[in-house]
Amino acid sequence: MKKRHFILTSIALGLSVLSTPMLAQASLPTVVEGQAVPSLAPMLEKVLPSVVSISVEGQQKGAQRNDIPEEFRFFFGEPFADRSPRQFRGLGSGVIIDAEKGYIITNNHVIDGADKITVKLSDGREFKAKTIGTDNLSDVALIQVEKPNNLTAVKIADSDKLKVGDFTVAIGNPFGLGQTVTSGIVSALGRSTGSDSGSYENYIQTDAAVNRGNSGGPLINLQGELIGINTAIISPSGGNAGIAFAIPSNMANNLVQQIIEFGEVRRGMLGIKGGELNADLAEAFNVTAKQGAFVSEVIPDSAAAKAGIKAGDVIVALNGQKIASFAELRAKIATSGAGKEVELTYLRDDKSHNVKVTLQSDELNQASATNLIPALEGAELSNYNSKGVTGVEITKVAPNSLAAQRGLRNGDIIVGVNRSSVENIGQFRKILDSKPSAVALNILRDGSNFYLLIQ
Template identity: 40%
Template structure:
């Protein structure tokens, strides 16, 4: 009997260690947003009868059946090489070189019967090989079609017979309080489902390692390995790609965040059609309103996007928008915050026409604005503002490619003599043609990667700078 219990004990310990090792070293976690601990509100009495009845009458089984087989497990393997110069010194060249593999996992969503799969960029970033496991445990090799670090979306393709897939829903139409399911395949077993509600829309997590400005927030549980999984409504439509959680532990403690499906769909269509993401701009600068801003500006409105400046030659200027106007709707979608505005624009392409509702001196107006191509960008991590150069400007500078520095706040660069007018021509030996190239290269930079930036100075000489 003692021997029997010993065997059982060691089996339990071994299983726990195996699962723990898998979670610790292999599984890809969602992005984690640190959040301060907030004091709990006072408890109040409440009648729970209606809440209980509504939950009991909600049946998610049909939705779960429709979506379980459309979510896959994604495994990425990257091969890295290390070099030990001391070993090479004593034992000869090549003796200090060692290659090792690193494995990460996440989830993905099948969006077409011919094998296109959407996941998070951070799930497959830097992958040398990608494998996808279907819900029936069939394993397939996957090809990376393209990725967009700005919106944390990647598109994969597998070759196989016809697959079950999920249809896109309209993420602009989702409502706070609406029931949703989070579907993922975190343990490479079978797909799992958790339920919750839409807690908020248009969440801006910028500054916390995330670059998407308009997340859908939900209280459906999302844990390590669920990155890239599906957020679906009760009709089984895809309304978001699960991406981030708010936590101080790395595990789910209450809120998760998803890239809206309208943004994901636009990114995917761009990657399939153009090979990159077509980024549009309205042509305005400003910020969202709140009580304090409204008081300083001496206006009554506390919601909306306040225009402080209109870009010369932009679609906004041509449509008659002015500084001090307040944008409150775009194509009928409410614009209350900066995240609402940027989230809406991310679903559009250059050349698209949008109907803008705005306030001017308290009166409401509407106008149609043709969105233009993104020609300028702020790269906060480098402390630079950049603009694209046209063919005449490039010819005058006697260069074939590059983007120009129009403003800089990076004190280190100022110390080393970088000035307005310098032109970035290459990063890590890759040519820079547009400001979007710079943004993408910075966004795809791993934590320990070095950036080697090549610049043309005001005297026409090439200078090189290294960022860690």
């Protein structure tokens, strides 16, 4: 949950009634007393069997004690942290994308940490389910029901074809009430919540009524096709305020197909740094575009460098679809997958150029340290190469995390593990994969070089 003048909450949707003009345009008549009346009922009859309610149970670690000053906690170690497991239960929603195999898309935050997942269909049947794979940075998860039988899958639409003003219908399980239908329109595209969590955000914004428990449920069009996965709302009170966000279906489908094929998300990387195009940048770099992704730096030997992208370029389209912001470009590139070829349209001196780029993998350039070794939980890593020093930089350490307890700090540079030198995350991963009996990190900090034993 993120607090500003509003609350950003991971949830999803509930129900509002369509007005007669909207239904008339939907062209989905039903017959009442011999007369055709506009209705979404015929479409919903086909879609509702693909929507599921999800209940989860699990255990989570307790919070660390706060009565010990942070600078001293490392010396006291684990006995002074309250990490006894605590039971939790949660509710959410999901949508079936493969009836034969029983695959269901939902949000990562719905099933995160769950030991038991139960899926309930619209006809009342219940199935046990297991997690196939997740991606916390985009909040997407793929689960699979055990012994799937007579399921119905939703048809997935091309979310890149969405336009502001298109009608939307959301289905979910608000407050555990069961399947509830809501309606609205696409309020905006390419939205970001402004979170600094490092997540990949390229949301569909809709004004459909949303409430807790609908997280992971489908946002569909009037043809009954999946256009998004409902994820979050912005609200002063935490309840519905008409501003809801959904992960586009193309983005969610790209990620789950990677999970199905590789067992994990293999994020694509273009190799640029930049920000949003504004009026001052447009004037300074002689471009007439109003929106786009401004390139401030191109990483050497990256996919962008090999394709001829240069600092000062403005990327305005990806695969023929307009790019409104750097955040949108970042999210679409990252979720496209390593090895995928994409076409970029960019402006240089206000002249348009098209170039095809094969995305690289980012696994050697950034990682969550938790994926490498549990003792580093709470640390984020990136490759470091500056002033003749190469290694792995600790870019972020979460307060009260295991990494913080071990004594790691933001800005630490790992240059070795035990007696082996480390030049990048790839080498770091390889050493840790060998499961050494002891792990002593050789760290550079403020000009000093020392070893830190973490395992």
